[in-house]
Amino acid sequence: MTFFFLFVLIILVILILAYLYRVVQGPTVFDQVLGLNGISTKAIILLVVIGTVYGRVDMFVDISTGYALLNLVGALAIAKFLEQRGRA
């Protein structure tokens, strides 16, 4: 079972690499914001899977919830200030 979870972890890291390419290389800022959002969704799943491997899901669910909430705030802030910069 641990092998299966390790396999899931590796697949998720490969997916994150694809998003990371978009964050670094993205032609516009919006591509980069979307790439960062994609990375953070994978991040939440990764944290929960790591918690499952260790058998301490309760603690890691807390971490991933905090990360998800702050990621929402971060995405909102980025969107708001991109809007401001576009007007100015």
Place this chain on the structure above:
Amino acid sequence: MTFSFEIPLLILLILTAGGAILVKDLVPAVFILGSYSFFLALVWAWIGAPDVAFVEAVVGAGLATVFFLLTLFETAPKDTRLHRPPPPWAALLGLPLLGFLLLYAASDLPKFGDPASPASVHISPVYLENSMHDTLTPNVVTSVLMDYRAFDTLIETVVIFTAGIACVLLLRRNQA
């Protein structure tokens, strides 16, 4: 466990750190720095320090990204591209030497999870054995932070509260 998962995590960490330094524009540098501290949080979570991982994910990946972007958009001109000179030779020669020295010194540190290391021989057993009797708190980390080091935590909270007030005052100055 034959396969160690921290190797791809560390590779991602080095990739994002290098990318944040080498990228030519400030806004993607902020984003890459956010993903860097997220990978750092994953490494902390993987080696079994969920509390540090929580702080790193919340402060490093969440708040720091937002504050860097706020600073960028409140102060910088529209052109956020970087024109940096090539690094001096002293840095190119000296920093690898420093890294080599640090790695050499790190080879003397106790192994990860070594039960005979000084930290787990002298300090940890005292807390682990006495914390339940002393503080009646089931979580040892919480009892160390909130009971044994209560004044430390109190002053830290004062510092963070002051920083929060300063941030709110700075960010709301346009709406007065």
